[in-house]
Structure formats: structure tokens, C-alpha cells
Amino acid sequence: MRLLFALSSLTLLSFSLLATETPLKPAVSYQLSFSNRAHHEAAIQARFQGVSSANLLLSMSSASPGRYAPHAFAKNIYDLNATDSAGNLLPLQRISPSQWSVGQHDGTVIVRYRLYGDRGDGTYNQIDRTHAHLNMPATLLFAEDYAQRPASLRFDLPDPNWKVATQLQLHSDGSYMAPDLQYLMDSPVELSAYSQRSWKVADQQSQATIHLALHHQGTEQHFDTFVEKAKAVVAEQQKIFGEYPQFDYGQYLFIADYLPDVDGDGMEHRNSTILTDERSLKEANYAQIETLSHEFFHAWNVERLRPADLEPFDFHRANMSRNLWFAEGVTNYYGKLVLSRTGHFDLATYLDKTVTALNKVQQSPGRQFFAATGMSEMAPFVDAAISVDPTNYANSYISYYTFGEVLGLALDLTLRSQFEGLSLDLLMRKLWQEYGKVGRPYTEQDLQQALAELTANPDFAKNFFNHYVNGQQLPDFEALFVAMGLELAAAKPTQAFLTAATLVEQDKALKVDSNTLIGTPLYQAGVDKGDVLLTLGRYKLSSKAQWDKALARHQAGESAELRFRSRGKTYTTQVTFSADPSWVLTENKEATTAQLARRALWLKAQR
Ligand SMILES: [Zn+2]
Numbered sequence: 001m002r003l004l005f006a007l008s009s010l011t012l013l014s015f016s017l018l019a020t021e022t023p024l025k026p027a028v029s030y031q032l033s034f035s036n037r038a039h040h041e042a043a044i045q046a047r048f049q050g051v052s053s054a055n056l057l058l059s060m061s062s063a064s065p066g067r068y069a070p071h072a073f074a075k076n077i078y079d080l081n082a083t084d085s086a087g088n089l090l091p092l093q094r095i096s097p098s099q100w101s102v103g104q105h106d107g108t109v110i111v112r113y114r115l116y117g118d119r120g121d122g123t124y125n126q127i128d129r130t131h132a133h134l135n136m137p138a139t140l141l142f143a144e145d146y147a148q149r150p151a152s153l154r155f156d157l158p159d160p161n162w163k164v165a166t167q168l169q170l171h172s173d174g175s176y177m178a179p180d181l182q183y184l185m186d187s188p189v190e191l192s193a194y195s196q197r198s199w200k201v202a203d204q205q206s207q208a209t210i211h212l213a214l215h216h217q218g219t220e221q222h223f224d225t226f227v228e229k230a231k232a233v234v235a236e237q238q239k240i241f242g243e244y245p246q247f248d249y250g251q252y253l254f255i256a257d258y259l260p261d262v263d264g265d266g267m268e269h270r271n272s273t274i275l276t277d278e279r280s281l282k283e284a285n286y287a288q289i290e291t292l293s294h295e296f297f298h299a300w301n302v303e304r305l306r307p308a309d310l311e312p313f314d315f316h317r318a319n320m321s322r323n324l325w326f327a328e329g330v331t332n333y334y335g336k337l338v339l340s341r342t343g344h345f346d347l348a349t350y351l352d353k354t355v356t357a358l359n360k361v362q363q364s365p366g367r368q369f370f371a372a373t374g375m376s377e378m379a380p381f382v383d384a385a386i387s388v389d390p391t392n393y394a395n396s397y398i399s400y401y402t403f404g405e406v407l408g409l410a411l412d413l414t415l416r417s418q419f420e421g422l423s424l425d426l427l428m429r430k431l432w433q434e435y436g437k438v439g440r441p442y443t444e445q446d447l448q449q450a451l452a453e454l455t456a457n458p459d460f461a462k463n464f465f466n467h468y469v470n471g472q473q474l475p476d477f478e479a480l481f482v483a484m485g486l487e488l489a490a491a492k493p494t495q496a497f498l499t500a501a502t503l504v505e506q507d508k509a510l511k512v513d514s515n516t517l518i519g520t521p522l523y524q525a526g527v528d529k530g531d532v533l534l535t536l537g538r539y540k541l542s543s544k545a546q547w548d549k550a551l552a553r554h555q556a557g558e559s560a561e562l563r564f565r566s567r568g569k570t571y572t573t574q575v576t577f578s579a580d581p582s583w584v585l586t587e588n589k590e591a592t593t594a595q596l597a598r599r600a601l602w603l604k605a606q607r
Pocket residue numbers: 268294295298328331
């Protein structure tokens with residue numbers, strides 16, 4: 001819970017009252033203008049008042065809340081200068097790649113710089129003729145000395161049709177105020193001629209207004225259809241937790257950019273979320289609702305129900321957590337499950353999405369190297385991180401989104417089938433009441449303890465965590481699905497199988513275009529990425545069709561001769577076909593009434 005670590009709920013309340021009556025005097029004020037937006041530049045001025053140390057240390061962030069890889073945002077600022085209150089130039093020294101020191105000031109330091117940004121997503125900035133889409137850690141120079149002080153933002157809007165979409169509070173003087181640095185950095189801003197819809201929601205205790213600001217090129221009718229889907233998601237998620245979070249100022253804001261020049265992403269914040277997609281709503285057939293569902297679930301799970309190892313968020317380095325399988329993975333599970341409950345996914349679609357995740361985890365060799373908690377710790381390398389050296393992630397890594405989604409599924413189905421009246425929904429609600437709602441971060445042990453209390457069975461909780469969360473076993477999904485009137489079975493039980501690697505046609509042969517997986521026949525034959533497959537048995541592998549034909553001639557357990565070329569040399573070896581490991585998940589047409597009832601409680605709209 002980011003904000004409440006800095007301010008008690010009492011001071012938060014008084015801030016909110018002050019904000020509407022006598023504005024707090026900001027110690028830091030930023031002014032942003034966009035006259036060179038055609039070339040993706042913003043001009044930024046930051047004014048620090050009451051500077052008490054001889055040298056003011058300024059930093060660009062190297063991390064962004066909700067993103068776990070390090071990002072050197074300082075690479076995109078230039079033309080820096082600093083003056084005092086009288087306009088005298090001050091010495092400005094770069095003391096590290098992301099830090100500057102300013103001396104000889106008169107208590108006021110005004111820094112001006114240019115910012116370049118042309119990537120519209122949840123991490124970076126995109127400045128162009130149509131919008132300024134700003135993520136604050138990628139935008140603002142900040143001073144650690146001022147981390148606990150209020151800051152204000154002011155935008156010079158270059159177009160009379162542009163408006164400001166942000167979770168920050170608007171003041172009567174036209175500025176936007178953040179109570180402290182963590183809040184400021186957690187508050188992205190979209191400046192554009194976006195469309196907006198708003199609706200009120202309420203629970204037993206409180207009311208809130210949900211806003212959806214959409215910058216797109218589609219029609220208002222498409223937007224309205226999407227808003228109806230969003231309303232259903234918001235309402236269905238509230239039923240899981242029993243209440244909405246206490247949104248600051250009673251507002252929650254979706255900021256969506258569905259434009260051809262953005263990059264697809266979703267990024268949660270405390271009272272808002274960024275949603276980007278290259279496709280229009282129509283092109284995607286409203287598939288963007290899946291990201292919206294995932295991100296709104298984060299308003300509870302991760303924004304407030306928060307892993308202790310992510311607090312406080314450090315803007316100077318990568319942030320690592322062992323709990324992302326829960327914070328991201330269980331969120332991924334619910335993002336999809338809720339769309340079954342709202343009716344956006346029919347049963348076949350939901351089962352297909354579920355078995356896709358399951359196949360990924362089941363077939364990935366990564367499980368022998370790291371448990372779900374260990375995969376979570378890999379986030380700094382994989383969460384929008386870029387490096388030039390190749391990795392063996394195909395064998396060593398499973399996304400904590402997918403891994404956690406599958407564990408959430410296993411836990412939900414186990415609770416529903418083995419504990420009368422229980423479900424993962426009830427565990428989420430318990431965790432919300434005991435941790436998220438009261439701003440108490442949780443540890444791994446807390447999750448296990450909550451499961452032990454919910455089930456009144458500490459051994460069950462201990463075994464689940466030991467075997468599946470911190471261990472490398474997979475739950476017995478076949479049995480779990482039987483209880484739901486579903487059948488998990490081999491997709492192609494008789495089909496001969498050699499690899500799941502990507503094969504591409506190249507010069508009348510087949511090139512292996514991804515790492516082969518440990519344990520598959522092609523891996524055992526010594527074939528790796530970049531190798532070229534020439535013949536299999538009596539088939540020349542000149543195309544993918546020939547490959548399929550060759551496989552169809554064989555059965556699991558049989559062997560054939562494989563010729564392939566690797567880094568200029570040709571090799572001949574025997575391969576033994578295995579069975580295709582993929583699963584398929586279907587309805588059991590002979591399911592019992594009890595199984596069907598259990599499935600409906602799981603997948604249908606909740607009361
Ligand atoms: Zn997420």
C-alpha cells in the first residue's frame with residue numbers, strides 16, 4: 001500500500017480536505033509544455049523551493065512502479081540547465097548516469113530540460129501531435145530530499161481539444177497535486193482529445209465514480225459497447241472481495257490508448273491504470289477487456305493487498321519480489337475467470353484459455369530449476385527488460401503470470417472440491433480484510449497462514465505451499481477437473497512428436513527457430529536453435545507440410561533417422577518419437593448434477 005506508508009489515513013483525510021479548500025503550497029512544481037511534439041519532445045521545468053542542503057541532488061528514476069526490470073530513463077533527457085530564483089545559471093554536474101548535483105543556489109533551484117519519448121505504453125512516454133502519454137518516472141527529475149513533500153504539475157496544453165486524464169487531484173489554480181513523491185510517480189497522465197464515460201458504483205460502506213478515458217480512432221458506439229463490458233467486470237470483481245477499495249477522492253480512472261502507434265501494455269496504479277493496444281476495439285473484437293479485467297483486479301491485489309518485499313518501492317534499482325506468482329499470476333487467473341462470470345467468454349473459450357496456460361506450465365522444463373517463487377524473482381530480467389545476449393528461458397523460465405495463474409486455478413479447484421463451501425474467492429476476501437484493506441503488507445508465510453485458517457487445516461496449507469508454490473510438483477489437474485464436470489486429456493494421444501520448437505522453411509529445408517526443450521526427442525538428438533533439419537526417415541524436409549507428413553508416418557515409441565546441419569556440419573542420428581504432450585480440456589457430457597452445480601458456482605456470475 002504505497003501511499004499509506006507515508007501518510008496515516010487521518011493525514012490522508014486532512015490532505016483531501018485541504019486540497020479542495022486551501023491548497024498545500026508545493027515544495028516542488030513542474031511545468032510541462034509540448035511545442036515540439038511533432039518531434040516527440042516535451043520541455044520541462046522543475047522548481048525546487050526551500051533547498052536546505054548546499055548541493056541539491058537530482059535523479060531520474062531507474063524503475064517504475066508495477067514494472068520490475070530496471071529502466072534507465074535518464075537516457076532520454078538532455079539540454080539540462082539550472083538557475084537560481086534570479087535567473088543566474090548554476091553549476092550542474094552529472095555525478096552518475098542518472099544523477100546530477102546543483103550547487104551555489106539561493107534556496108531555489110529551477111531545472112529545465114528536454115525529454116524525448118515515442119513509446120506509448122505503461123512504462124515510457126509518447127509525445128506526438130495527438131497526445132502526450134506520460135509515465136512520471138520516465139518524465140520527472142526528482143530530489144530525494146523532497147520525497148515526503150507535496151509536488152504540483154502544470155500542463156501547457158498545445159491544443160484546445162486536449163484534456164488531462166490523471167488520478168492526481170485538480171486544484172482551482174489549474175495545477176495537479178501529489179502529496180509526496182511515491183504518489184506522484186504512481187500517477188501517469190494522458191493529455192489528448194480523449195472520449196470519456198463515467199459511472200457510479202457503491203458498496204455497503206462507500207460510493208465511488210469510475211471513469212474510462214479512451215483515446216482512439218474508433219466510433220463512440222464501439223466505445224459504449226466496451227464500457228458496458230467494463231461495468232460488468234468492475235461489478236463482478238467487487239463481489240469477489242465484498243467491497244471496493246477506498247479509492248482516493250472517491251475516483252478510479254482507466255486511461256486507455258487504442259491507437260496504431262502505441263505498444264500493447266497494461267499497468268496498474270493506485271487509483272488508475274494504463275491500457276494500451278495497437279488495435280482498435282473493432283479490430284480486436286473487444287479483446288482489450290481481458291487486460292482491463294486484469295488491471296482492475298490489481299486495485300485490490302498488489303496495489304493494496306501488497307507483498308512486503310515490494311515496500312517501499314525503490315526508484316534507483318530493480319525491485320524484486322518472491323510473491324509475483326500471487327500478485328500477478330493470481331490476478332491473471334481472475335482477470336480471465338471474471339470474464340467467464342460476466343459472459344464475455346463462453347465455456348469453450350474459457351476452457352481453451354485455461355488449457356493453454358496449463359500446457360505451457362506442464363511442458364516447460366523450467367519447473368526443474370525454479371519454483372513459482374523463484375520465477376517471481378526473475379522479473380527484473382523479463383518484465384519489459386531488454387538485453388542483447390541470448391537466454392535459455394525456453395528451458396529455464398516460466399512466466400510467473402502463467403505459473404501463478406495455474407496455481408490459482410489449482411488452489412481454487414482444490415478448495416471448491418475438497419472443502420465444503422470454500423473457494424479462492426473466500427481466501428482473497430480474507431486476505432483483503434486482514435491485509436489489503438488495513439494497509440498491512442503480506443509475506444509468503446502470511447499467505448500460507450491465511451490458507452491454513454480458512455481451511456482449518458494447517459497441514460493442507462503447508463503441503464500446498466511446500467509442493468506447488470515453493471516446490472516443483474504440479475497438482476493433479478485431471479482429478480480437479482473431474483470434480484467440475486470437465487475432462488483433461490491428451491490432445492493427440494497417438495501422434496508422434498519430436499519438438500514444440502518453432503520451425504521455419506528456409507532454402508528448401510526447415511530451420512529450428514527457437515530453443516529446443518529439454519526432454520523432447522529433438523533436444524535429445526542434439527538439435528538446437530539455428531540448426532537446419534534435412535531429412536527424417538525417407539522424407540526430405542523441404543517444407544512444414546513434409547515435416548507433418550513424416551510425423552504422420554510414425555507412432556510414439558518408433559525410431560527414424562534424422563539428418564540435420566549445425567553450424568556448417570551435417571550430422572546423422574536416430575530419433576525416437578514420443579507422444580504429443582499437449583492436453584485438451586473439454587466438457588464431460590455425462591457430468592453429474594453435483595459436478596455441474598459446482599462448475600456453475602465457479603464460472604457463472606456470482607450473487
Ligand atoms: Zn498485472
